Amino acid sequence: MTEVHTIKPTPEQLAYTFGGQREPIAKINPGDVVRMYTEDCFGGVVRSAADLPTQVCRFPYLNPVTGPFHVNGAEPGDTLALHFVSITPARDWAVSTTFPHFGALTSTSHTATLQPPLEERVWMYDVDVARGVVRYQATRSDFSVELPLDPMHGTVGVAPGAGEARMTIVPDAHGGNLDSPLLRAGTTVYIGVNVDGGMFAIGDGHCRQGAGEVTGVAVEAAMNTVVAVELIKGVYTPWPRFETDTELMSTGSARPLEDAYRISQHDLVGWVGGLTGLDTLDSYQLIGQAGQAPVANVVDANYTMVASVEKAYLPTISVYEDAHARLRETGREYGTE
Amino acid sequence: MTEVHTIKPTPEQLAYTFGGQREPIAKINPGDVVRMYTEDCFGGVVRSAADLPTQVCRFPYLNPVTGPFHVNGAEPGDTLALHFVSITPARDWAVSTTFPHFGALTSTSHTATLQPPLEERVWMYDVDVARGVVRYQATRSDFSVELPLDPMHGTVGVAPGAGEARMTIVPDAHGGNLDSPLLRAGTTVYIGVNVDGGMFAIGDGHCRQGAGEVTGVAVEAAMNTVVAVELIKGVYTPWPRFETDTELMSTGSARPLEDAYRISQHDLVGWVGGLTGLDTLDSYQLIGQAGQAPVANVVDANYTMVASVEKAYLPTISVYEDAHARLRETGREYGTE
Amino acid sequence: MTEVHTIKPTPEQLAYTFGGQREPIAKINPGDVVRMYTEDCFGGVVRSAADLPTQVCRFPYLNPVTGPFHVNGAEPGDTLALHFVSITPARDWAVSTTFPHFGALTSTSHTATLQPPLEERVWMYDVDVARGVVRYQATRSDFSVELPLDPMHGTVGVAPGAGEARMTIVPDAHGGNLDSPLLRAGTTVYIGVNVDGGMFAIGDGHCRQGAGEVTGVAVEAAMNTVVAVELIKGVYTPWPRFETDTELMSTGSARPLEDAYRISQHDLVGWVGGLTGLDTLDSYQLIGQAGQAPVANVVDANYTMVASVEKAYLPTISVYEDAHARLRETGREYGTE
Amino acid sequence: MTEVHTIKPTPEQLAYTFGGQREPIAKINPGDVVRMYTEDCFGGVVRSAADLPTQVCRFPYLNPVTGPFHVNGAEPGDTLALHFVSITPARDWAVSTTFPHFGALTSTSHTATLQPPLEERVWMYDVDVARGVVRYQATRSDFSVELPLDPMHGTVGVAPGAGEARMTIVPDAHGGNLDSPLLRAGTTVYIGVNVDGGMFAIGDGHCRQGAGEVTGVAVEAAMNTVVAVELIKGVYTPWPRFETDTELMSTGSARPLEDAYRISQHDLVGWVGGLTGLDTLDSYQLIGQAGQAPVANVVDANYTMVASVEKAYLPTISVYEDAHARLRETGREYGTE
Known part of the structure; x- marks a missing residue:
């Protein structure tokens, strides 16, 4: 409870x-x-x-x-x-x-x-x-x-x-x-x-x-x-990931900034490959055309990049045992102050 | 003509x-x-x-x-x-x-x-x-x-x-x-x-x-x-800039990627300062909270970053002698094939 | 004792x-x-x-x-x-x-x-x-x-x-x-x-x-x-420094490698300026022509560079209360196993 | 003649x-x-x-x-x-x-x-x-x-x-x-x-x-x-190389500085491997323990690193058809002004 x-x-x-x-x-x-x-x-x-x-x-x-x-x-x-x-x-x-x-x-x-x-x-x-x-x-x-x-x-x-x-x-x-x-x-x-x-x-x-x-x-x-x-x-x-109702996201924090980009995109390629059964290069190709790369910070001790992809582009998949959906539900119940 | x-x-x-x-x-x-x-x-x-x-x-x-x-x-x-x-x-x-x-x-x-x-x-x-x-x-x-x-x-x-x-x-x-x-x-x-x-x-x-x-x-x-x-x-x-109906954008192309980020943000801070009369630090602050940084490429001989800001956040300004508005108009006339 | x-x-x-x-x-x-x-x-x-x-x-x-x-x-x-x-x-x-x-x-x-x-x-x-x-x-x-x-x-x-x-x-x-x-x-x-x-x-x-x-x-x-x-x-x-009989050295550990270089050279310029009374740009100039930059590592979590200068190029100076000379002496006494 | x-x-x-x-x-x-x-x-x-x-x-x-x-x-x-x-x-x-x-x-x-x-x-x-x-x-x-x-x-x-x-x-x-x-x-x-x-x-x-x-x-x-x-x-x-009486050297020019290091060391590993018949990892290991990395510049449009190894550590080899030895000889004849 x-x-x-x-x-x-x-x-x-x-x-x-x-x-x-x-x-x-x-x-x-x-x-x-x-x-x-x-x-x-x-x-x-x-x-x-x-x-x-x-x-x-x-x-x-x-x-x-x-x-x-x-x-x-x-x-x-x-x-x-x-x-x-x-x-x-x-x-x-x-x-x-x-x-x-x-x-x-x-x-x-x-x-x-x-x-x-x-x-x-x-x-x-x-x-x-x-x-x-x-x-x-x-x-x-x-x-x-x-x-x-x-x-x-x-x-x-x-x-x-x-x-x-x-x-x-x-x-x-x-x-x-x-x-x-x-x-x-x-x-x-x-x-x-x-x-x-x-x-x-x-x-x-x-x-x-x-x-x-x-x-x-x-x-x-x-x-x-x-x-x-x-x-x-x-x-x-291995590296923090985010999920929203519409997107899956991986992060990387490193210097130089291209390493933060590499870590985040690498994690997303592997994650999406694992979720979808796409082989590594097929997943790389999909992220290469459909992926986004929202910049987080370029000022801290490490720089942080996010790699994201819309769930709509992926087959129906279960992510982290559907934790996000359940947490959304919990949030709806307990969100009011 | x-x-x-x-x-x-x-x-x-x-x-x-x-x-x-x-x-x-x-x-x-x-x-x-x-x-x-x-x-x-x-x-x-x-x-x-x-x-x-x-x-x-x-x-x-x-x-x-x-x-x-x-x-x-x-x-x-x-x-x-x-x-x-x-x-x-x-x-x-x-x-x-x-x-x-x-x-x-x-x-x-x-x-x-x-x-x-x-x-x-x-x-x-x-x-x-x-x-x-x-x-x-x-x-x-x-x-x-x-x-x-x-x-x-x-x-x-x-x-x-x-x-x-x-x-x-x-x-x-x-x-x-x-x-x-x-x-x-x-x-x-x-x-x-x-x-x-x-x-x-x-x-x-x-x-x-x-x-x-x-x-x-x-x-x-x-x-x-x-x-x-x-x-x-x-x-x-000095560096390529973009304009759309809603945004002003500066680019930077360099390695490492943070230098592409720096060039593009630096150019945008100066550009917006010049357009608005904001002093350098006021412009820096505004871009710091309102600016975006869409990644272009992290693969070419130089990496390219874009710095952008919505025109809606700026006072009414004329950019490059309003070339964009005129070009939009020309485009409407000549765009059909 | x-x-x-x-x-x-x-x-x-x-x-x-x-x-x-x-x-x-x-x-x-x-x-x-x-x-x-x-x-x-x-x-x-x-x-x-x-x-x-x-x-x-x-x-x-x-x-x-x-x-x-x-x-x-x-x-x-x-x-x-x-x-x-x-x-x-x-x-x-x-x-x-x-x-x-x-x-x-x-x-x-x-x-x-x-x-x-x-x-x-x-x-x-x-x-x-x-x-x-x-x-x-x-x-x-x-x-x-x-x-x-x-x-x-x-x-x-x-x-x-x-x-x-x-x-x-x-x-x-x-x-x-x-x-x-x-x-x-x-x-x-x-x-x-x-x-x-x-x-x-x-x-x-x-x-x-x-x-x-x-x-x-x-x-x-x-x-x-x-x-x-x-x-x-x-x-x-602030950053580790080395001293030998003939050289003063500053280190920097960071990524990308040029930041390790910058930290180490920056520290050496400031250190030599402080020791010699040279103004910052005069010290920068001297290190610029007389300084060395032995690479330490380009593989660890941070990369490490050393900046060094021969003591022979500097006026007679006392460094860290002449600790190195005393430690050399101690070493001569206690170095045999 | x-x-x-x-x-x-x-x-x-x-x-x-x-x-x-x-x-x-x-x-x-x-x-x-x-x-x-x-x-x-x-x-x-x-x-x-x-x-x-x-x-x-x-x-x-x-x-x-x-x-x-x-x-x-x-x-x-x-x-x-x-x-x-x-x-x-x-x-x-x-x-x-x-x-x-x-x-x-x-x-x-x-x-x-x-x-x-x-x-x-x-x-x-x-x-x-x-x-x-x-x-x-x-x-x-x-x-x-x-x-x-x-x-x-x-x-x-x-x-x-x-x-x-x-x-x-x-x-x-x-x-x-x-x-x-x-x-x-x-x-x-x-x-x-x-x-x-x-x-x-x-x-x-x-x-x-x-x-x-x-x-x-x-x-x-x-x-x-x-x-x-x-x-x-x-x-x-592919990248400039240097030879002296005692050393073989490869260069790399790039940003960030670690890429200049990588290019130069990579070239030297391949060069030495080709000259000596060492397999790639054996050559990598030898350069890893015997190689030097003299810094050239960290200021230009690309940064330049040199990778070097003493010829004394290599078996007897002929480099570029022994051009260096011949050029030394030519230099001795024509060096005086």
Whole structure:
């Protein structure tokens, strides 16, 4: 029977790594639903144009996540299915910034140059959940425009394997800071379990984000989020995959960006081949003509690409024991707040 | 007054480079319309599963283009506006293949490994223009599916500057083998002029293509294509840009893929800043939240990314002297065959 | 007063991560000397041509290190100086292999292709410490040749910061699997301390290695190694640096390889500028003409480059409080076994 | 019988592309020797700290080469052997600079960021050929140091194939701006012939250069250079190779830098395998332990890596019909000026 867990972490309870020795914030059963609060990537302390992140935030206390959640019965070699039932901004404002030597159109700690950083600047956004918009306001002119609200979570992941612990800002095979706009309500995320309990966590809500998150910072917001959870036993998922009502998607997180593309397309070719019985080259050919490649982020410690294909192009298939359909159903029952 | 040029090159007239000493196939005036035939990337010789490209094609006679067209009055420092009025498959079949050591999921001449190539194989597609579909047929099983027909040109470009000549399979600042599905009917391409006459050429028709062209080969087809041409004097375009009724787009072609992303996003941030009066960081912020990044190719000599933004998010602006609107109008008049 | 610690870990004591909850294998004082045994990267179980690594090794129990060593008084913000007094092969044989989908001339888990892996094969090497050679013997012909013995450690590092734990096979800012042939006797390594005690560890001995470790596997050997340790208080080192009698060296570990180059050169430009009082561009110019860039590895999770400059080109300078000179002296006293 | 050609091009005779319609500056026979003058990369117009390249140079008239030389009898599929007999600075000064948005520690046109460029600055070097030194002088302090004179040519190449013409600043399979310090006197360069006559050209003398040419500009100098030429019929060389008395070397020019590494190591593995009869994996293993990877440039349109192995590690072999030994002998006869 579905249990609903409501979790609002205190500041001290926020987590900053996937993996490591932290105790779970809750233990849940497969089939349960979690209503959680997630703080924004700045820990909620950037609240006006005067709050420069480098002055009000303290490394490494960035990008807090809510979790980890221990899923009873999850063991290495299984797959967690995390379905986003709803993602709702918790405040009527959100924030974006530049951040020194972070982003795609600046040199960085790794694409290191001798140039000074770009100016650090803050943009405040009004958030209107009812109307489904956020308002961009230029800082050096009067220009202002409403953009569609499209809430998503930048960060979702589990504890990595091999005894590793990773900062929440890193995307990799265990998930983490994937920063894909596709992580919106209606999407199911499949992630391979590496440690007992899986230990998933979620954070980094965005009211919306451009492809690649080119400035390095989206429209950052605290979120009230409902997640429905299932466990697929005995099936491992090497890189996070997504499913929606209409699409199957694989991810890859790596540098250079073409390796993220290769990983995601390679996984999708293999996945579709396995589901359909197409031989490898036939599956490659189909994805080659029908596949999409939505860019997630080109700014994080690894860059993330998604490979997707419409289910309509595939024969009738059962994916992960039809977990997505069941989770949709659960979401319909438990989605209202 | 608009002149309509009808060009169907003989095999000997096909071109294989942008730039070089080749005489123009036609001289046209700004405002003219060209109805052209383009051969497929294999020169039309891969016509069945038995026609392996490495056996029936001969390097460097791959990826022929129709052109070059000399645009009267075009001088270095100007911009050509090439508007795709219509792109129609010329045959009721199209073809795709694997090609040894070419594509994103194989080692290549440059991502060189000691592994043998993937098997070379041919896929034949039925093309139904009336119904707007192509049919994928697996080669090792009975699976078959219709995919939407979405005709585009992989290759469009001008002569490069600095005395260079480049194979048509290379995408770069002069255009070339961009392999973006956005090069469909309704799109205007802006390319900077580097030599007198501009010397544009077009080829490599695709009935459709996945994002990144992951196999290296799309659904390749000969095309009957109508292009309307304008010339913008005294304005140079450093990297090809696209405009549709709803979007502005910049391209970048480079390796690694993140540099293609950087070039395209950088160009769009500057372009939008110039059009709107937004300061650089305000424009960067807007693109960061509203911008898209459709992947073109991750297989060619350079990889190509597109950066796009919806015009609806921008204040009322005039782009390239409203060339796109005029070309749309010309297209409506001259688009029927 | 210098204390000499002799450490030969049992198999159960071997470590497979930098960072994490493992207890230190020993606590030492700055100024102490450690005589340690390190097992080879295969845990010593690949001993003949029949011992294929994928059959006799078990992931993630690869690349064991000896440690971690807790250095009393080491705090975040300090720098550890680890001086290799001697590195001596512990056995009269060493081993190399190919490993499926690992190495620079094969597709990998990240540069993912649809090609099968290269054949897994083992090469056994005779090691003659007295004569200073190892013997390469071809597996498919009679060809054989002696190569100079040049012992080094592929892996040396400390616990990373921000609560992270990383597999020992990863090179990054905390050191780890740098796989640089410069990590030989006579070299001092400087690494920034991120956690109390620093928690350094060493492993992955190589009898020799080509630049880039192109096959992914060097001439792997267990080693008897003597290390002299100092602690520089209040000075942090962002990326590992090396010093020899004649050179200063910075490292960078990243992908793509040009970012590893950028990080290492950027660090060296800044370091030399700080030491000499040269302004940034003057230091950049000097390194630009006098700097070298020895390649470490182009196969690991991050690629590693070294930037180096001869001390003879610099004015008389004191580096890290002259730690290298003192450690050389300590090494002369305690280097004999 | 060896003919000696003495060529000092007028400014109008300088070439700026490999390939294209330019007439040869001379026709020579295999076996001949060329004494040539090459102008520096700035065309000789940067002569003091006040001569900023962006003010005194005019794109694309950068990096002039002396040539092209037509080698009688050279046909596509052959290999040219170009042996540097001597490279002598033609003036008692040389020059280096920063150049806006060019170099490894700055954003560039392709690694595009929104940051302003680094300051453009000129460094003048005194050149003392007799003593074999150049003098570095800091611009913002009194520091000065002599560095060894190590003259080399950054640019050597032939006309590319497939009808292409490339700016001289581009390194690729046809050679070009490889910017490797190994292109010094005593080195033989092998390059595949793509057009009748081969059409080689040489330029971009450097008094010395750091690995990677990190600032983008070496110690640039006009040179008096003696080159001995042979032609190997019926053997094609896909990427430029070098030979010295002690080493065999392959090059690769590509982005990202790991692809340049892969190409060069792949070529060397295949080359050594072919010369020695080692099977592919045995050759891979030998290069893996014995190979070096000297970095050439990490700043040009493609990055260039060299893979090298000592001949002493190989069985007695004949390389390119022993062209290097003969060219050394020719050099001894004709090397004096």
